[in-house]
Amino acid sequence: xxxxxxxxxxxxxxxxxxxxxxxxxxxxxxxxxxxxxxxxxxxxxxxxxxxxxxxxxxxxxxxxxxxxxxxxxxxxxxxxxxxxxxxxxxxxxxxxxxxxxxxxxxxxxxxxxxxxxxxxxxxxxxxxxxxxxxxxxxxxxxxxxxxxxxxxxxxxxxxxxxxxxxxxxxxxxxxxxxxxxxxxxxxxxxxxxxxxxxxxxxxxxxxxxxxxxxxxxxxxxxxxxxxxxxxxxxxxxxxxxxxxxxxxxxxxxxxxxxxxxxxxxxxxxxxxxxxxxxxxxxxxxxxxxxxxxxxxxxxxxxxxxxxxxxxxxxxxxxxxxxxxxxxxxxxxxxxxxxxxxx
Numbered sequence: 001x002x003x004x005x006x007x008x009x010x011x012x013x014x015x016x017x018x019x020x021x022x023x024x025x026x027x028x029x030x031x032x033x034x035x036x037x038x039x040x041x042x043x044x045x046x047x048x049x050x051x052x053x054x055x056x057x058x059x060x061x062x063x064x065x066x067x068x069x070x071x072x073x074x075x076x077x078x079x080x081x082x083x084x085x086x087x088x089x090x091x092x093x094x095x096x097x098x099x100x101x102x103x104x105x106x107x108x109x110x111x112x113x114x115x116x117x118x119x120x121x122x123x124x125x126x127x128x129x130x131x132x133x134x135x136x137x138x139x140x141x142x143x144x145x146x147x148x149x150x151x152x153x154x155x156x157x158x159x160x161x162x163x164x165x166x167x168x169x170x171x172x173x174x175x176x177x178x179x180x181x182x183x184x185x186x187x188x189x190x191x192x193x194x195x196x197x198x199x200x201x202x203x204x205x206x207x208x209x210x211x212x213x214x215x216x217x218x219x220x221x222x223x224x225x226x227x228x229x230x231x232x233x234x235x236x237x238x239x240x241x242x243x244x245x246x247x248x249x250x251x252x253x254x255x256x257x258x259x260x261x262x263x264x265x266x267x268x269x270x271x272x273x274x275x276x277x278x279x280x281x282x283x284x285x286x287x288x289x290x291x292x293x294x295x296x297x298x299x300x301x302x303x304x305x306x307x308x309x310x311x312x313x314x315x316x317x318x319x320x321x322x323x324x325x326x327x328x329x330x331x332x333x334x335x336x337x338x339x340x341x342x
Contacts, residue, residue, distance in 0.1 A: 020052060027076065044249035047259040050236045064236040064248060070231035072138075072267055076159065077219035078280035079134050079273055081213060083161050085280075086132075089196040092219040093160040098142065100153060102184030106250045110154040110264050115181040122174055126162060126271065129170060133162040134273040139266040140226035141247035152243040154251075157226050159219050160271075168192045189194075193217060213280070239279055314335075 051062055059067050085089045102109040114137070126133045138157045144150040160171075168190045175188040195217060210216070224230050226246070232238035237247040254263035 018107070040253055041246060041249050042085045044161050044245075044252055044259055045237055047252075048201075048235050052234070059237055062235075062253060064229065066229050066232050066234055066238075068172070069224075069227040072227060073220060073224045073230065075269075075273075075277040075281075076136065076223050077210075077216045078159055078213070078277040079136075080216035080220050081165075081280050082134075082276040083195075083215065084197075084200055084216075086163075087197050088163055089165055089194070090161060090163050091166045092193050092195065092217050093158075093162065093166070093168075093171060094191045094219060094222055095160070095174060096155065096190075097158070097175070097178045097182070097188045098153075098186045099182050099184045100142070100155075100186040102153070102182075103274055104183065106152060106154065107253075107255065107264070110251060111255075112183050113139065113154060113156050114268070117181045118174070119147070121177040122158075123270070124171055126160065127173070129166055130163045132272070133160060134269075134271040134276050135160040136164075136270070136273050137268040139264070140224050141228060141244050141252075143243050145241075152247045157223060159223050161219070165194055166192065193219075216331040300330065 048064065051060060051065075059065075061067060065139050080092075093137050096115070097113065099109060099113060102112065104112065122135075136159050138159070140157065141152050142155040143152045158174075169273065171190050171192075175190065178188055179185045200215070228239060229236060236245060236252075239245045239248070251264040251266060252259045254261060
């Protein structure tokens with residue numbers, strides 16, 4: 001089994017955000033809270049409605065959709081699988097940072113959580129520990145769930161995958177830099193787990209996709225617990241708690257008040273996160289293509305779909321793919337699409 005350890009700091013908890021399941025544990029006063037900024041919320045809900053109308057009947061793709069949250073979760077799991085596949089010892093780290101005493105409003109408090117000095121310190125520290133690392137910073141809402149009138153703030157979870165064996169104390173300088181540079185900082189929490197090829201798989205597969213692509217550590221699931229849109233059917237408009245919707249609307253509007261622009265970024269990959277996630281995903285695509293080719297007749301293998309064609313080809317081929325092979329191709333692509341964001 002993996003070995004875990006934690007380092008705690010005053011004013012911080014490892015899990016600071018949770019949305020209850022539909023119809024369970026919901027106080028009626030929560031869903032009827034007065035809107036803190038009715039104009040901003042109304043504009044956000046109108047923007048979400050417009051996106052739904054434009055996307056229908058296709059799945060929503062924008063950053064405030066359930067599908068977007070699932071894709072982020074999937075990429076975190078693929079980074080995890082990359083490190084398992086490397087066959088080396090590695091450490092997973094979850095570092096949580098809070099700023100509950102910030103005097104600023106929600107937008108300013110959220111923007112202040114990523115000062116340049118902190119990001120520079122993080123980059124230097126991780127590189128000093130290993131050249132092979134990947135990470136992502138995930139911003140999430142923070143409020144007291146049983147208290148419907150509590151103020152919503154932002155906090156940050158940072159996930160690191162890093163080659164080698166590293167203790168929680170190795171990451172303490174990041175908490176110190178956070179306390180130094182972030183207004184109203186209230187400390188943080190660090191937890192680490194150590195993994196080696198002998199400990200795989202760390203988790204029992206949670207889904208059919210895990211059966212195909214491989215198990216992961218708990219780190220990606222801990223990130224998913226802090227993606228509010230993992231708990232909705234379609235998009236942010238389905239959130240149960242008005243405070244969570246207020247948080248989404250504020251960060252979506254950003255400093256320019258325009259929901260069509262980026263707003264405050266909540267998901268910030270760094271290190272080799274993007275490259276490693278792409279490597280695993282592309283590997284699955286090649287596997288699907290290989291499995292498809294194995295279902296084809298010999299004459300189908302020469303079809304231009306699978307054979308490189310000269311760029312100056314002047315005549316189209318009269319060769320047609322068999323119905324059986326075409327059906328197998330469609331099924332393989334559909335399977336790949338359904339598994340790529342789980």
